[in-house]
Amino acid sequence: MNDQQLIRYSRQILLPQIGYEGQQKLLDGHALIIGAGGLGSPAALYLAAAGVGRLTLADHDVVELSNLQRQILHDSHSLGRAKADSARARLTALNPDVEVVALQQRLQADALHALVAQADVVLDASDNFATRFAINAACLATATPLVSGAAIRFEGQLSVFEPARADSPCYRCLYRDGEEAEQTCADNGVLAPVVGVIGSLQALEAIKLLSGSGDTLCGRLLLFDALRHEFRSIRLRRDPDCPVCSSGAAQAAGR
Numbered sequence: 001m002n003d004q005q006l007i008r009y010s011r012q013i014l015l016p017q018i019g020y021e022g023q024q025k026l027l028d029g030h031a032l033i034i035g036a037g038g039l040g041s042p043a044a045l046y047l048a049a050a051g052v053g054r055l056t057l058a059d060h061d062v063v064e065l066s067n068l069q070r071q072i073l074h075d076s077h078s079l080g081r082a083k084a085d086s087a088r089a090r091l092t093a094l095n096p097d098v099e100v101v102a103l104q105q106r107l108q109a110d111a112l113h114a115l116v117a118q119a120d121v122v123l124d125a126s127d128n129f130a131t132r133f134a135i136n137a138a139c140l141a142t143a144t145p146l147v148s149g150a151a152i153r154f155e156g157q158l159s160v161f162e163p164a165r166a167d168s169p170c171y172r173c174l175y176r177d178g179e180e181a182e183q184t185c186a187d188n189g190v191l192a193p194v195v196g197v198i199g200s201l202q203a204l205e206a207i208k209l210l211s212g213s214g215d216t217l218c219g220r221l222l223l224f225d226a227l228r229h230e231f232r233s234i235r236l237r238r239d240p241d242c243p244v245c246s247s248g249a250a251q252a253a254g255r
Contacts, residue, residue: 001020001023001027005023005027008051008095009026009050012026012050015213017213018213022213023051025211025212026050026051026053026210026211027053027097029052029054029120029121029210030055030118030121031052031055031120031123031210032058032118032122033047033055033056033057033122033123033125034058034059034122034131035058035124035125035126035127036058036061036073036084036086037059037061037067037070037083037125037127037195038071038190038196039149039150039151039195039198039199039202040057040059040123040199041070041072041073041199042072042196042200043123043149043199043202043203044057044073044087044091044203045090045091045094045203046200046203046207047206047207048100049094050203050207051095051097052098052206052207052210053097053098053099054099054100054101055098055099055101056100056101056103056115056119057084057087057088057091057100057101057103058084058106058107058115059103060104061082061083062081062082062083063078063079063080063086066186067083069192070190070192070195071083073086073090074087084102084104085102085104087102088101088102106131107134109134112135112138113138116135116138116139116144117138119144120144120145120209120210121144121146121147121206121209121210122138122139122144123147123149123202123203123206124136124146124147124148125149125199125202129177132148132171132175133171133172133177135171136161136170136171137244139161139163139170140163140245142163144163145160145161145162145216146162146163146171147160147205147209148160149198149201149202150198151194151195151197152190153188153189153191154194154225154226154227155224155226156194156195156197156224156226157221157224158202158217158221158222158224159171159174159218159220159222159236160205160209160218161218162209162216163245165218168218168219168238169219169238170238172239173237173239174221174236177243193226194224197224198224201222217233219237220233220235220236221233221235221236
């Protein structure tokens with residue numbers, strides 16, 4: 001760590017739970033963020049500011065006017081530009097220390113698996129079940145920690161899944177195929193600060209995982225109600241019949 005970095009990250013280094021060693025872990029860390037929208041924007045900004053050394057952002061979409069109400073990585077000059085490229089420019093300007101890899105593509109199958117395997121932590125900032133299920137499966141296969149967030153209307157939720165822990169549930173323990181109707185912000189709306197809260201908390205959990213500080217939300221689901229300004233934490237247990245992480249599913253998959 002050079003002198004400039006010691007100054008830039010001094011307020012974090014002062015924290016006994018982080019210190020010099022924890023900050024070095026952040027600088028050496030690699031976070032994969034899937035989605036550069038409402039959740040991915042604050043998550044990426046805080047991870048870059050905190051000094052996570054490598055950020056890979058994947059988003060296949062382009063910036064539209066309706067995005068700017070909440071997707072704070074982008075601005076009016078970014079309209080029509082690939083979100084991944086717009087995000088890279090903003091993050092590099094914020095912290096030149098950080099290596100930002102921008103991927104303008106929808107990650108699937110082998111490409112998703114390969115990128116997850118390279119990361120130290122994955123942040124799911126996507127907006128549909130198909131992508132979330134695929135990310136969950138890749139994280140399970142590679143034993144990569146997953147920080148999952150979602151927000152809609154005035155509500156948000158957050159959890160952490162750590163496949164290396166025998167007691168950790170997975171995303172599919174929480175949601176099963178076809179059991180919940182897909183809801184989108186485009187159809188239902190969302191208040192901008194709600195995605196800001198959840199995305200910032202995703203960054204917080206990722207920093208804790210990378211630096212080895214504090215307890216994560218593994219085994220708990222955090223629910224945020226913005227209208228009442230209430231947080232609730234409920235226990236999330238591993239589903240013995242989960243189609244992905246149960247012992248029967250693991251044997252069928254050859255894990």
